[in-house]
Amino acid sequence: MIRFTFLFILVYSVMQLTINGQQQNFDSPMDIQQLIEKLLLHNKRIAIEYNGKIIPRSHFSKTMLEEGDQLEIIVAVGGG
Amino acid sequence: MDFLTIAGKNYTSRLLLGTGKYQDFSETRAAIDAGGAQIITVAIRRTNIGQSQEEPNLLDVLPPSQYTLLPNTAGCYTAADAIRTLRLARELLDGHTLVKLEVLGDQKTLFPDVIATIEAAKILVKEGFQVMVYTSDDPVVAKQLEDIGCVAIMPLASLIGSGMGILNPWNLQIIIDNATVPVIVDAGVGTASDATIAMELGCDGVLMNTAVASAHNPILMASAMRKAVKAGREAWLAGRMPKKIYKATPSSPTKGMLTHSTPQANTN
Numbered sequence: 001m002i003r004f005t006f007l008f009i010l011v012y013s014v015m016q017l018t019i020n021g022q023q024q025n026f027d028s029p030m031d032i033q034q035l036i037e038k039l040l041l042h043n044k045r046i047a048i049e050y051n052g053k054i055i056p057r058s059h060f061s062k063t064m065l066e067e068g069d070q071l072e073i074i075v076a077v078g079g080g
Numbered sequence: 081m082d083f084l085t086i087a088g089k090n091y092t093s094r095l096l097l098g099t100g101k102y103q104d105f106s107e108t109r110a111a112i113d114a115g116g117a118q119i120i121t122v123a124i125r126r127t128n129i130g131q132s133q134e135e136p137n138l139l140d141v142l143p144p145s146q147y148t149l150l151p152n153t154a155g156c157y158t159a160a161d162a163i164r165t166l167r168l169a170r171e172l173l174d175g176h177t178l179v180k181l182e183v184l185g186d187q188k189t190l191f192p193d194v195i196a197t198i199e200a201a202k203i204l205v206k207e208g209f210q211v212m213v214y215t216s217d218d219p220v221v222a223k224q225l226e227d228i229g230c231v232a233i234m235p236l237a238s239l240i241g242s243g244m245g246i247l248n249p250w251n252l253q254i255i256i257d258n259a260t261v262p263v264i265v266d267a268g269v270g271t272a273s274d275a276t277i278a279m280e281l282g283c284d285g286v287l288m289n290t291a292v293a294s295a296h297n298p299i300l301m302a303s304a305m306r307k308a309v310k311a312g313r314e315a316w317l318a319g320r321m322p323k324k325i326y327k328a329t330p331s332s333p334t335k336g337m338l339t340h341s342t343p344q345a346n347t348n
Contacts, residue, residue, distance in 0.1 A: 019129060020126040020127065020129060021126070022129070039129055039130075040131075040132075040133050041127065043133065044127070044137060045137065045139050045172060046127055046172065047168045047169075047171040047172035049164075049168060054167055054168060054171050056171065057171075072126060072168075073126065073127045073129070074124050074125060074126055074127060074168050074172060075124075075125065075126075075127045075137055075138075075139075075172070076122040076123070076124060076137070076138050076139050076149070076151065076169075076172060076173075077100075077122065077123050077124075077125045077138055078098075078099040078100040078101070078102060078105075078108060078122065078123065078138055079098060079099060079100040079121060079122055079123025079152055079154050079289075080098025080099075080100045080101075080121055080123075080152070080154060080240070080287075080288075080289030080290065
């Protein structure tokens with residue numbers, strides 16, 4: 001039982017991510033696809049820069065997030 | 081048909097419009113359509129986290145299937161920032177490569193940093209981007225940007241958002257005369273006559289945002305700009321008569337005049 005609780009805490013711990021310059025806490029483990037669903041952005045046209053690198057959409061569900069990761073989530077807005 | 085050809089694609093409209101500063105997306109869409117613009121610029125920004133699912137995004141209102149989107153680097157002050165922004169834009173728009181590069185050098189005037197612009201253009205062209213480039217009205221810089229491989233040169237008419245019109249038509253004329261790619265006046269147009277003058281000079285197109293978005297009636301102004309660009313283009317194609325100071329010539333024949341008295345000075 002003690003061992004199970006320990007594993008539970010290890011697997012479902014909290015991780016801090018920096019998203020668009022703001023620090024937020026999320027459950028761990030989680031991949032990018034799960035994050036954007038949590039942020040209700042899954043139906044939006046977005047692009048993601050993950051720790052300074054652009055992540056293709058096809059890699060969202062293959063990329064596991066880790067404590068301290070930095071993400072930029074961008075969209076097109078009105079401009080000249 | 082008189083097409084504007086950019087990077088191998090033909091456009092019937094020579095008015096390119098920005099999508100910023102409108103009251104809401106429906107006004108943006110109405111103005112773009114009233115102007116008949118086929119190429120529209122968009123900016124790349126962080127998404128608003130916590131936005132409601134129902135709230136539309138710009139691309140829902142102006143879908144890439146209907147318009148040629150031109151993601152820009154507005155607000156970038158370094159080559160690195162501009163390159164980063166356009167790489168993200170390419171990912172956002174499924175590999176889209178036609179972009180508007182601008183690297184600014186001064187926060188007060190938004191004047192372009194042409195050295196950083198050249199640096200960014202070299203890298204972007206190498207990476208396969210089709211670069212339409214915002215620059216100053218310096219003919220030497222314009223030629224260098226063309227030599228790098230930019231697909232359109234976009235000199236300013238006057239400062240971004242100033243509405244001051246074309247301040248240096250002579251420089252624009254040199255740029256146009258030297259260019260083998262489209263020259264599109266970008267920035268500074270204030271009203272319809274400015275757009276017409278640009279086109280009469282021989283520009284291939286005009287790009288604007290504030291002149292339309294900040295008009296009292298943006299949709300009517302967009303319509304005016306569409307006609308102004310068309311009128312200027314037609315006048316340029318037609319070829320203007322030469323200017324002749326002190327050489328007044330009547331349009332009606334001087335032969336066969338009825339006898340009439342010579343005008344006399346009034347002595348009363």
